[in-house]
Amino acid sequence: MFLAFFGPKGTFTEEAAATLKGDLIAYDSIIEVLDAVKNKKVDKGVVPIENSIEGPVGVTLDLLAQDYDLIIEKEIVLSVSHNLLANPGTSIKDIKSVYSHSQALSQCRIFLENLNIITHSTSSTAAAAKFIKGQKNAGAIGTNRAAELYGLEIIARDIQDYDNNMTRFVVLSHKKQPSTGNDKTSIVFSLSKDCPGGLYDVLGLFARENINLTKIESRPSKKGLGKYIFFIDFEGHCDDSKVENILNTIKNKTPFVKVLGSYPTYGED
Template sequence: MKIGFFGPAGTFTEEAASTLEGELVSYDTIPEVFEAVHVGDVSVGVVPIENSIEGSVGVTLDLLAHQYLLKIKGEIILPISHNLLINSDGELKDVKVVYSHYQPLSQCRMFLEKMGVRTQATRSTAEAAEMIKNKKNAAAIGTRRAASLYGLKIAAEDIQDHENNMTRFVVIGLHDHAPTGKDKTSVVLCLSKDRPGGLYDIMGEFASENINLTKIESRPSKEKLGSYIFFVDLEGHHNDLKIMNVINSIRSKVGYIKILGSYPQEGDD
């Protein structure tokens, strides 16, 4: 099985993808991973969808909602530990600039402010690690694997501002997962019209069937200012009778509803 992931090698997404069995194939962007799964170049793809500190990854949500008919068939929750990497013969005191993806730079803000350094955003943590290979006055925020791949040393460990830093990745494929008994379903919906209590009525349908909602998030619909769609994660599989009943009952109350997939639930959200 070929597994596409948002690369390059040495990123947290590669670490998440490596928990699956198969040949890993790196892609430069999240849309490229979706397209590779869509055309069959890879069997599944692994992309980030949510970080406990920075929130959701908008491009992943938008591609699922608007552009592809792919399904979420799995989730991988990974603890995120950021490390400061420097050249093998460099010294921490000489660092003047730190490179990394914008999210790690944000997640390590207090540490970087204490260092008194400039920051420079890159496309990925792995790209940052590769950039500093021959720079003694530069550092990168990256993974242990990136340090190993590019011959760097770890000058400081666990430099993130918050200890409970987790990233949720989703496994996307042409089909979702069969019921396991402990599942989660992701859907996206929009109201048929903006009216008082519209969202309340929809959420009430889930409550009436005692279906636990683990996430509700709004994003712009991309149609007009002030128009939103809602991403909802709920416990259970879309083939469960009570979930089928709720989805059928709310179809008349929404402009549209799209099941993004059902998959085994990992950990406690």
């Protein structure tokens, strides 16, 4: 089995993908991972979708909502520890600029502000580590594995602003997962502009059936100011009778609804 992940090697996404069985193939962007799964170049793809500090990974949500008919079959949650990497022999006082993915930079904001240095955004944490190789006055925020891969040293560990820094990844494929009895379902929907109280009505469907919502998120629809789509995660499987009835009702109440997948709750097989 071949697994695509948002790379290059040395990213947290690679660490998440490595928990699965299969041959790992790195792609340079989230959209390339989704393309590889869509075109069946690989069996599955792994991409980040949410961080406990910085919130949703917008590009993943947007692509799954409107551009790709892929299914979430599993979620993987990792504890994220950020490190400052530099070339051998470099000390913190030598660092003039730091490179990393925008999410990593945001998650280490306090540490970086105290250093009072320039930051630069890169496509991934591993790309940052690769970029600074040989640059004595540059540092990168990245993983232990990235340091090993690119011959760097860790000059400061656990530099994230908060200890409870978790990132959620999703495994994407074309295969719908059967009910396990301990599942979560993700959906996305939009509302009619002439429907006051539309969101309240949709959320009320779950409340009346005593179904717990584990996440609700809004994103711009890209169709004009004030136009949004809504992402909801809730307990239950789309084949459960109560959930199926709710989804059918939402279809009748809204112009657009899409089931992104039903999959085992994190920590369950």
